[in-house]
Amino acid sequence: MVNDPIHQFRIHNIFGPWNIFGFEIGFTNSNLFMGIIVAVITGFLLLTARKGSLVPGRLQSVGEMWYGLIHNMVDNVLGEEGMAFFPLVFSLFSFVLVANMLGMFPYFFTVTSHVIVTASLAVFVVALVIVVGIAKHGLGWFRLFVPHGVPMAILPFISLIEIISFLSRPISLGLRLFGNMLAGHIVLKVFAGFVVSLVALGLGGIIGSLAPLLMAVALTALEFLVAALQAFVFAILTCVYLNDALHPSH
């Protein structure tokens, strides 16, 4: 058994690689867990909506709170016309939340701990912002980068800075989620490794291994908080960026 903190992020094929159009494509553990995420979300929401009573029981309340959280978020940030984006924001939030939470189980693979996954989601969101912005406002959408009441002399520089800060959004959105998941899991494995190393040192080591064990428990609690918070932040930043597509002005 390999016990370095990086081994947990290894992607390996479950069903062997097939040669499709020259690419070596296989069904990996990352694919498996993405499928599990979709199954969990769909299954859980179907389960909570099964009874459909007017006064919700405990299980139905969970589904309603989940729906209501995102519904209120989209309503507050985007308004009525932004409700068209509700399915997207709900899907993103649910996927990231369940992906982060599934990664907290031992030996499970954290899908969002790979930058390709989080960067793909982030680039998709920003590309959608650009496409929707131009589709809705035409070339007038670019006045997002030309703030009001700026003296003509420095306007080109301000616009350049605005464009660069806009283009940094997919990077920051993707890296934030990736960095939090990667760092959290590495730290957890490092402290777990300390416990193992100390236990190997005899009775004093076993007693001393209580310290990294308690630290690992505290860190796991922190990681649950971070998992939920990062999903929420991803969703609300998606709403804020989509607001720039619908209402481009500074």
Added chain:
Amino acid sequence: MDANAAKLIGAGIACLGMGGAGIGVGLIFGNYLSGALRNPAAAGAQFTNALIGAALAEGLGIFSLVVALLLLFVK
């Protein structure tokens, strides 16, 4: 100094960036708490904004951690 030693030292220096992130997050929540103690009724409505601000500030610290991890673990 060989490249590997320089990488390890660079990873350690990169982790200093997270101090700024800690200060930033502390500033946000400190201001939120002082505002909430003055106006408790309005505190709940702004808690979401506090979380967004804290996540944005912490994100920059995480970027510096990513640089450190890149230096440590990418060949």
